[in-house]
């Protein structure tokens with residue numbers, strides 16, 4: 001492991017086309033499981049100039065008006081005017097939905113995993129939310145970009161935007177912010193000078209931590225292309241599941257590849273990733289290690305994971321073999337066990353679809369609770 | 383780092399719906415850059431029952447008949463019969479393509495990166511191709527599944543399929559195969575007993591390495607749902623860029639989140655990932671380390687990376703600071719430098735869109751060459 005290095009993570013706003021797609025997929029999922037919590041949902045969205053197309057496999061007793069949900073999400077995100085590149089009222093909405101394959105349903109009905117796959121969860125004590133610093137700072141910038149737009153603090157800001165933060169680590173700890181990249185869609189009438197001044201004053205400075213951010217030494221790239229009037233689905237085609245690193249740990253640790261949005265919790269891509277985070281976070285919160293990564297892997301139709309790996313990157317205070325045993329003892333790892341423990345059969349997913357699935361403190365994010373830390377600590381003899 | 387553990391990776395066949403989408407996107411890219419190598423292409427595909435929809439941003443002087451390319455890819459993959467769930471001749475083909483945003487083009491024309499983002503490359507000396515063992519074995523299974531189908535060795539095998547391999551590591555080295563999961567779409571008339579027997583005999587045994595695979599102790603999950611007749615886009619909606627871990631290192635090391643298929647090489651998501659692999663592989667081939675991970679990060683419109691990180695996970699034979707310098711000296715890191723060095727302005731991408739972008743030995747895979755190893759070794763004083 002390097003101890004002195006630069007690490008970069010990125011985030012995008014809720015108006016980024018891939019993120020609009022995620023929010024539509026999760027908006028549809030929420031509406032369906034609000035009516036029928038045992039629904040099977042796999043809902044994918046693609047957005048391009050003037051079109052939102054939703055496809056997937058849905059088996060449910062619910063009836064929802066999908067076009068309305070799509071238009072609502074696009075409106076909430078802020079694309080309500082054709083002159084901004086996309087208009088929630090007049091865009092074309094296409095859907096092509098079929099039932100879940102009976103062959104797959106068979107394996108899931110008996111309590112098995114809804115797919116094969118590998119999932120990771122991560123935690124580190126370098127921030128209060130036990131998340132890596134670069135992704136925390138990158139999300140702060142994009143959240144703030146949406147806030148200055150919605151609160152009309154900066155009237156020229158439009159919905160699409162991105163941030164990227166490079167953090168310098170010293171002795172394995174965040175030491176200073178090295179580089180910040182911010183790009184935001186804007187109205188055609190604002191000058192680049194104004195953009196730079198406003199973003200420094202109202203977006204970057206207010207959210208950067210004093211101890212890590214020295215404005216005179218940080219390299220800033222603000223709207224580096226020089227123009228970003230065309231944005232949203234008109235500038236870039238958006239798809240569900242294409243921001244999986246923004247959704248998780250910003251590139252710190254590994255990723256299994258599975259996307260979250262639009263998937264009901266019988267899909268282990270989602271539920272087992274949430275459980276892996278919950279395990280990793282509780283291990284770090286318990287003081288058993290300062291960094292922790294958990295890998296789970298499943299076979300389709302089979303309930304128990306085929307492998308469980310706890311890697312504390314040489315930061316543990318207890319023997320790694322003990323950690324494996326503690327995990328199997330304290331955490332349910334079958335799809336049903338996970339769903340019950342984390343209360344995942346609820347319409348809580350649309351919120352997760354922007355600004356990260358982890359490191360959040362809203363009450364719905366049950367996988368962020370550290371309610372197992374005490375028991376783990378005791379059982380480890382610490 | 384754990385030294386004794388289980389690690390799981392997965393692969394999918396070329397008939398998996400996400401992979402068909404990748405191959406369509408890269409098939410269109412190839413056809414376009416074959417005619418106009420400076421084309422800008424961002425091409426996304428979604429596939430569901432009876433529909434292939436392609437959207438994206440393309441600026442080119444080429445003229446290509448996109449519906450023909452789409453049908454060709456689906457035919458090559460093997461979906462040529464409605465009774466198999468998808469028919470290349472009669473499926474509906476929709477396209478919605480617009481030009482690259484002029485605002486983005488501005489930043490790219492001057493040699494800047496086509497987007498912000500972070501990219502990783504990885505190499506390890508645990509296999510001859512300097513790739514992690516689990517993903518190598520997972521790809522062998524899916525490639526063999528396609529082979530027994532296309533060579534009609536097993537007449538009941540249909541195009542969609544997946545594999546997953548759990549490898550037990552001892553002292554940080556692959557020690558034995560622990561678990562194998564294989565699911566393949568099949569004709570309705572074959573029994574589960576036959577499927578199991580045939581896959582053991584013609585798929586699993588022939589490709590598993592003798593030294594790691596003991597058939598009596600390995601756990602096998604063969605078509606664990608019990609039935610997989612419905613497959614391809616009818617069983618699961620497919621999207622471009624949704625198999626990014628299968629495309630890379632199977633979860634070993636980090637991922638920046640960017641997808642590859644459908645993107646011309648001015649997009650650093652693709653070209654800088656290829657360069658990062660080339661760097662990591664040459665460092666390992668040179669004997670400077672036994673494992674190496676390289677992170678590059680870019681700002682949109684800016685040519686030089688905002689950060690470069692070489693992490694050899696404590697396996698290096700030279701000081702890490704020296705490695706950083708060696709990398710900057712021996713490898714071009716601007717988009718143009720990368721494109722020239724790796725000869726990326728050629729129609730070579732459709733091949734990359736199934737069975738992994740890395741660890742391949744076909745001549746087009748220039749990023750797999752170890753032609754810098756000698757110079758690196760010399761310069762490091764080894």
Ligand SMILES: C[S@@+](CC[C@H](N)C(=O)[O-])C[C@H]1O[C@@H](n2cnc3c(N)ncnc32)[C@H](O)[C@@H]1O
Nearest residue numbers: 161183225227228235236424439482485486497
């Ligand atoms: C640069 S686009 C990806 C490339 C695009 N598909 C193409 O073909 O050019 C990725 C994201 O960058 C942001 N973006 C779009 N236009 C931009 C601009 N003019 N300057 C900076 N960022 C921009 C948007 O958030 C967009 O979703």
Ligand SMILES: C[S@@+](CC[C@H](N)C(=O)[O-])C[C@H]1O[C@@H](n2cnc3c(N)ncnc32)[C@H](O)[C@@H]1O
Nearest residue numbers: 042057100103104115543565607609610617618
């Ligand atoms: C299980 S599906 C994903 C879940 C699906 N979207 C749903 O809603 O049920 C993922 C992949 O598994 C494979 N698959 C499809 N049907 C299967 C079956 N009956 N048994 C095993 N694997 C299957 C295909 O490769 C498919 O693309």
